[in-house]
Amino acid sequence: MVQERQPQGGEKRVCWFLKLWSIAVISIIVLSVCFIVSCVVTYHFASDKSNKRLSELQIYHSNLTCFSEGTRVTEKVWGCCPSTWKSFGSSCYFISTEFQVWSTCEQKCVEMGAHLVVINTEAEQNFIVQQLNESFSYFLGLSDPQGNNNWQWIDHTPFEKNVRFWHQNEPNFSAEQCASVVFWKSGGWGWNDVFCDTKRNSICEMKKIYL
Known part of the structure; x- marks a missing residue:
């Protein structure tokens, strides 16, 4: 065995x-x-x-304009805005030359897939005002619905934690419940509280599309 x-x-x-x-x-x-x-x-x-x-x-929007914005791994990243809009950071901006009340301006922005502009940084403010006509004022996406100095951004960005560019001694009247950006010779571009039912130009903002 x-x-x-x-x-x-x-x-x-x-x-x-x-x-x-x-x-x-x-x-x-x-x-x-x-x-x-x-x-x-x-x-x-x-x-x-x-x-x-x-x-x-x-x-x-029938036409979009896309810009190369660096690379993601091995692919190029393209940021796209409607062709008639201005590009800055991660947003697209449209300067409206139609004089409308604040609520109508916001509605017009919404109809284009956007909202009235929300300003988050000094760089953004500086870019925007370079596109504006010093002879006019422009509605922002900022309002005080109750007239109690409780200002609110249209996209719910916390106002108290955000930058603010009010002209000196503004806001100064509780009945003026909407904000605009306007050029004053004494202080340049800044924000002013205005009546919501006055007709002004406006600025729309939307997020870019990334491809």
């Missing part, structure tokens, strides 16, 4: 090492597949979101 050969200690260690190595390789493969699937899903989600936004904008 041939006696069965028992595995030696070294062989046992090799087998155990091979098992561990196999488990590690399988784990890496599974994690890699999960990562790739996650990336694909994320890409398609972002792509679908951009396509949906593009479809919405095309309802209001």
Whole structure:
């Protein structure tokens, strides 16, 4: 009778090492597949979101102008605005020359997929005023509905935490419940509280589309 050969200690260690190595390789493969699937899903989600936004904008705007804004991994990133709008940062701006009351100005912006402008930084304010005519004032997306000095941005940006560029001694009258940006020789461009039912120009703002 041939006696069965028992595995030696070294062989046992090799087998155990091979098992561990196999488990590690399988784990890496599974994690890699999960990562790739996650990336694909994320890409398609972002792509679908951009396509949906593009479809919405095309309802209001026949032409878009896109600008190269660097790269994301290996792909170029393009920021797009309607062709007649101005591009700055992550937003697009439209300077309306129609004289309307504040509520109508906001409605006109909404009809174009936007809202009255919300100013978040000094750089944004400086860019915007460069596009304006010093002879006119322009409604902002800022109002005080109750006339109690509780100013609110149209997109719910916290007013107290945001920048403010009021002209000196403004706002100064509780019945003037809307804000405009206007050029005064004594102080340059700044904000002023005005009656909401007066007719003025306005500034619309929308987020860029990124492709």
